[in-house]
Amino acid sequence: MKTTIAKIGQYEGQEVTIGAWLAGKRSSGKIAFLQLRDGTGFIQGVVVKAEAGEEQFQQAKNLTQESSLYVTGTVKADERSPSGYELVVSHIDLLHAATDYPITPKEHGTEFLMDHRHLWLRSKRQHAVMKIRNEIIRATYQFFNENGFVKVDPPILTGSAPEGTSELFATKYFDEDAYLSQSGQLYMEAAAMALGRVFSFGPTFRAEKSKTRRHLIEFWMIEPEMAFVEFEENLEIQEQYVAYIVKAVLDACQLELNVLGRDTSKLEQITAPFPRIHYDQAITFLQEKGFDDITWGDDFGAPHETAIAEHYDKPVFITHYPTSLKPFYMQPDPERDDVVLCADLIAPEGYGEIIGGSQRIDDADLLKQRIKEHQLSEDAYKWYMELRHYGSVPHSGFGLGLERTVAWLAGVEHVRETIPFPRLLNRLYP
Structure with missing residues (x-):
């Protein structure tokens, strides 16, 4: 047999x-x-x-x-x-009969292992990480299918950038400029106006010259968008989704978690709802913790996120960031136009932001104003504006970074181990 x-x-x-x-x-x-x-x-x-x-x-x-x-x-x-x-x-x-296999039981340096990533994947540890990654993907499809979402695939080649802050990979699209997608969100908004609740799962590219353990040049995003869903409901769906995939990994990957030496007692605490902290409160909290350099209007770095996350046993939402820090499409708080209806979900144990999400602007005049303020091309965003002219509704969405989520659940130090063939600042091989 x-x-x-x-x-x-x-x-x-x-x-x-x-x-x-x-x-x-x-x-x-x-x-x-x-x-x-x-x-x-x-x-x-x-x-x-x-x-x-x-x-x-x-x-x-x-x-x-x-x-x-x-x-x-x-x-x-x-x-x-x-x-x-x-x-x-x-x-x-x-x-x-294999001869002279390069990865032996002795210790090897990280660069050597990365040069031999095509073989390193065979090791028991890397096998365990990939199995956990696979379970997160499987559970993602199951969660969204069970909750009435339709899978939609946005383009990877685009003519504009949804977020003007990150560097883009430019390429020639015959006789015009094109870019590798840094998010499928804008297209998913269009899909949500047709199908109600949608999600995508695909590669995204950020040409940021970052070398931190949380960053990759090419990574995978799960991006749901939902018509007729406002800020609070958006947060509830996020925490239900995250709790769902955590439970799926605990149920299906005990052997792999044991191989990695993961403390599963910390994951067993991850149930909805998650705590929330307003950006204003976060600034005060950090100042009280000795971060004297942080003031209102500043963005949070890894040390700030870690300090906030250490205060909780579960992922924590940091909500209502200043308008100046966030992309043009985010809905202002109706009570305060200096902050937007957004949230970043920070994972425990120092793994940083795993989700960014917001309610999207549904008013055509305000969106046009924001596009001008961000000095974006009105022609490039004409189709996006038209979503607000033909039956605009309140809508929200979010994006979860798969590799950071794998790193957190697997207890892996660096995201380079959470994707089969990582693309890093100085690595395009193998």
Whole structure:
């Protein structure tokens, strides 16, 4: 019976065959222990000389790291195994003998591992991170499908920028200028006017020359937009969504979380509702904490966000930022035009902002004014303005950065480990 490591528990006591790679090995006298992986998981194969025979035993001892093979053996329950099972090997069919595999059990520097990212992904730790990433994506689709959202795919090539603050990657689109998308939001607003509640999941690009552990040049965003949804309801949907994906990871990825040494007790506290702090209160809080350099109107950096987050056990919304700090499309607070109806969701444990969201301006005159104030091209945004001319409604949305969310849930220090092939300031290889 051919199967996978993930399904091997269904065949306890039976003989099965798996296609696998040799992640590592050790031998003790007349027994060889093979660490096998097949993409679905890891398992130990035990080769007993007296049972498998001299030829198979010697072949097992001579196997090299990352050689590919078919392994046949009997599935045996083993409480010491992370998977709960091991394979008592009776036959090995070598497919390809790997030589001089560069990533050995010794310590390697980060740059070396990044240069060999195509191989580093095979390690148990990186495998665990990718499985957690996959579960977040799976749960994202499930949450939005269950809540009446329609998946819409905005363009990656655009003729304008939704947020004028970040550097853009420019390219030629035949005889005109184009840019790699830094957000699908504006297009998602158009989709929401057609389909009510929509979400996108796709790559975004920011040409920011940042080297922090929270930044990537290319990353993936989940961006919902909702017609007839105002500020408060927008926050409620965000916290329900985040609580949903946290629970999904806890339910489906215990093995991976254990591999990473993640303290899951902190994740088990993540239930809606989340605490909120007004920007005004945040400024006062930071000043009382000794951040003497921060004044009203300043944006928050990583140390400020971390100080605020450490005050709470759950993600915290920082709401009502000054209008001057935020993009042109955000709805002003009806009681104060110096702040907007927006919120950043800050993850606990120093992982920073994972969501930015707001109610969007629905008044055509105000939006036109904002476009002029930000010195944006009225021609480029003509289609966006038309959304306010033909049945404008209150609407809201947000964007969740997938890699920062993976880093937080997996307990990984740097976002470069949370995407298969990271694009960093000085890295475009492999």
